[in-house]
Amino acid sequence: MSKQPLPKLEDVARLAGVSTATVSRCLNQPNQVVEATRKRVQKAVDELGYMPNFNARSLAAKRSKIIGAVIPTMENAIFARAIQVFQERLSEEDFDLLVASSSYKKDVEEKQIRSLVSRGVDGLLLIGTQRDRKIYEFLQEREIPFVIAWSFYDKRDEATSGQLVGFNNQKAMASIVQLVIEKGHRKIAMLAGIKDNNDRASSRIEGFKAKMAEHGLMDPCVIECEYDIDKARKAFAGMRQTFGTPTALICANDVLAVGAVLEAQSQGLNVPDDISITGFDDIEIASIISPALTTVHVPHKMLGLHSANTLLANINDARIADDMELKTNIVERYSLAEPKN
Amino acid sequence: MSKQPLPKLEDVARLAGVSTATVSRCLNQPNQVVEATRKRVQKAVDELGYMPNFNARSLAAKRSKIIGAVIPTMENAIFARAIQVFQERLSEEDFDLLVASSSYKKDVEEKQIRSLVSRGVDGLLLIGTQRDRKIYEFLQEREIPFVIAWSFYDKRDEATSGQLVGFNNQKAMASIVQLVIEKGHRKIAMLAGIKDNNDRASSRIEGFKAKMAEHGLMDPCVIECEYDIDKARKAFAGMRQTFGTPTALICANDVLAVGAVLEAQSQGLNVPDDISITGFDDIEIASIISPALTTVHVPHKMLGLHSANTLLANINDARIADDMELKTNIVERYSLAEPKN
DNA sequence: AATGCAAATGTAAGCGCTTACATTGGCGCG
DNA sequence: CGCGCCAATGTAAGCGCTTACATTTGCATT
Structure with missing residues (x-):
């Protein structure tokens, strides 16, 4: 046949x-x-x-009805969830989604962006602001609308054209640190994400340090760790050995927090009696683990939805939509308490 | 400018x-x-x-170097993880991935398949076998290679052309039911997935019923429930009211199991002393919840990888690769024990 | 030096659409 | 009844590539 x-x-x-x-x-x-x-x-x-035949159409009409997205990884629930909503929204407008994942690698991301542009995408979704200036120039030259999700800054770095749809990572982190300090903790450490090429991770660290400094707590212990439960367990174990055990551990995300909780428990520590541990993101596992995590709730689905809307607006109207700041809030559960000693 | x-x-x-x-x-x-x-x-x-310009290239060369994938939803970690690996593998061969999600809706899935075909995808990834015969005909007519992931059957339904890369859901479910029965349980109920247009869900139910029947346990209680922790909680609560409390609850996946565990605990039941609960999939939450779930481990990443390889083989060689059956295994943790009474 | 042949390159016809511009036709109005 | 105008439709020139086929080139042989 x-x-x-x-x-x-x-x-x-x-x-x-x-x-x-x-x-x-x-x-x-x-x-x-x-x-x-x-x-x-x-x-x-x-x-x-x-x-x-969409290829013929795209060639003749110079628009593809395809949106590209480059995210660090789909294995991370926060991106998967946002992408899901993003895609659903685009689908309503008859756009399809070309996804690529960079595994948090700068050069891979760049290659993927170029590939997507070669495919003639009408718009692009990127995560975070930290990338080579030349990529921004490349995108501007070709007049490809793009939105940068997950990050938001009050003052814009000029290089980052594109629209921002995100939240202030630094402020959000500062707010939960503030809460921890208010509970009476002083010996506070941080289990952070890898900050290379990752402005969200960097901002969260800055937020932590700044808030600590504000309370006269200088040079706190900060350990960077990959996004992985087991690595977090090891990192926390290492931290205890090297720096001793803090009364409170601030984690840059829930996955790290879960790893820390698991390791703490297996080392015979009670959370939160012996050590308080906080998360960030508020993904599913945060409320499933026991004790449930006190964490920063991030509106992931809103991020996906507003990213889609902003991008669509920029594509259709050729008028630049405004940056959008989303709010986070702390959800208090059971992993944070006043220090016992 | x-x-x-x-x-x-x-x-x-x-x-x-x-x-x-x-x-x-x-x-x-x-x-x-x-x-x-x-x-x-x-x-x-x-x-x-x-x-x-890839569009021009695709038009002239009649191949797009794009693979399409239609999955139920990316919010489900099992698909997200598989898709991630799938995409990484394709990326190595310079294919990009066009993803669409159907939200488990038959007509949406069909529309998306057609859209992807219009885009000139070189191959397609679909989940499960259950869909209109006409879709299979449509794909065959256009000679689009496709693989069906997640399902595997010893004997093939003729209508499903395309390659199968999956596991035998029925057998896998039967194996864990067998284990539960061996532990001495007799009053066993199932919290199942919605079986409409979902052969995995149906197969798991069949596996449960068949194994029960094999041991003379006829007409067991089976309640269908959407893939959602809160809905699972309510479903389990409803089951207790209507049918009483089983000594063991078999769940069609880990998310349902987690919901059941949480609800059981909040109703004062001890898991596994008062009720054993098993999962299916072995996603992250299975080992985070306490008690950690005894569940069926599914090799999600393998699924993604082999799906990619099979598809690539079919595209490059125009020679039909074989179906591939992957093995599951039971991982025993702490949510299953012998019945106390 | 003439010959043959394969490897390297060139020519040009599409691939299946969109769209600027040209043409047609219907209708209100003086 | 003829004119002008606008809405509906048609004509045909691309969009930026690939590739079958034609041509040229380089080189080993005789």
Whole structure:
């Protein structure tokens, strides 16, 4: 059974007795075509089982109805969830989603961005602001709308064109540190994310340090660790050995916090009686682990939704939408308490 | 700053003093071009910052180097993880991934498949076998290679062309039910997934029922429930009210099991002393919740990887790769014990 | 030096659409 | 009844590549 040639626009035109231009209009700007012909064309389309060839369309029309997204990894629930909503929203507007993941690697991300642009994406979703200036220039030169999700800064670095849809990582982290300090903790350490090429991780560390300094707690212990439960366990174990055990451990995200909790418990520590541990993100595991984590709630789905809306606005109106700051809030559960000693 | 026209293949050809065909060959079959010219062309490419237009390429060459995937949802960690690996593998072969999610809806899935085909994808990843026969016909007619992940059956339904890369859901479920029965349980109920348009969910239910019947335990209680912790809690609560409390609850996946555990605990039941609860999938939360779940381990990443390999094989060799059955295994943790009474 | 052949390169016809511009036709109005 | 105008449709020129086929080149043979 060999592939019979698929019907093309021309075949539809012939069958309907109109020109290709009219068929094209029926498909793309139906209101420019009078009802009678539109119906005739529709009939021909149905009869032939015609489906447009999007590559040809993209080539001729110079728009692809494809949005590209480069995220660090889909294994991280926070991105998966946001991407899911992002995609659903785009789908409503007949855009499809080309995804790539960079595994947090700068050069991989750059390659992927270029590849997506080569594919003629109409817009791009990126995570965080930290990347080579030349990439921003590249995108601007080609006039590709893009939004940067997850980060938000009050003052913009000029280099980052594109729209920001995110939250202030530094402030959010500072707020939970503030809470921990208010509970009476002084010996506080941080289990942080890897800050290389990751402005969210850096900002959270800054937020921690700044708030500590504000209370006269200088040079606190900060250990960077990859996003992984087991690595977090080891990192926490190492921290205890090297720096001793803090009364409170601030984690840059819930996965690290879960690792720390698990390790603390297996080392015979009671959370929160012996050590308080806080998370960041408020993903599912935060409320499943026992004790449930006191953590910073991040509106992941909102991030996905607003990123989509902002991007669509920029594509359709060619008018630059505003940056959007989303709010986080602390959800207090049971992993944070006043220090016992 | 208006968009200056991007360099095209012709510009490169002119600058390098060769024909467009040669440039094209340099890019696609470099070994057909002699070293000297190749270098000259490369220089021109670099100088102009030339990037090929993939839409034009796809149109002319009739292959897009894009793979499509339609999954139920990315919010489900099992799919997200598999897709991540799938994408990484494709990326190695310079394929990009167009993803769509169907939210478990049959008609949405169909629409997305058609859209992806319109985009000219070179291959397709689908989840599970259960869909309209006409979709299979559609795909076959157009000779689009596709693999169906997550399901595996010893005997193939003829309608499902495409390759299967999955595991036998029925057998896997039967094996854990067997274990539960061996522990001495007789009053066993199941918290199942929604089986509409979902052969994995159906198979797991069948596996449960068959194994129960094998031990003379007829008409066991089976309640279907959406993939959601809170809904699982309510479903379990409802089950207790209507059918009483089983000594063991088999859940169709870990998310449902976690919901059941949480609800059981909040109703004052001890897991596993008062009730044993088993999961399925072995995702992260299975080992984080306390008690950690005894569950069926599914090799999600393998699923993603082998799906990619199978698909690539079918695309490149135009030779149909074999179906692939992956093995699951039971991981015993602490949520299953012998019944006390 | 003439010959043959394969390897390297060039020529040009599409791939299936969109859209600027040209043409047609219907209708209100003087 | 003829004119002008606008809405509906048609014509045809690309969009930026790939590739079948034609041509040229280089080189080993005789």
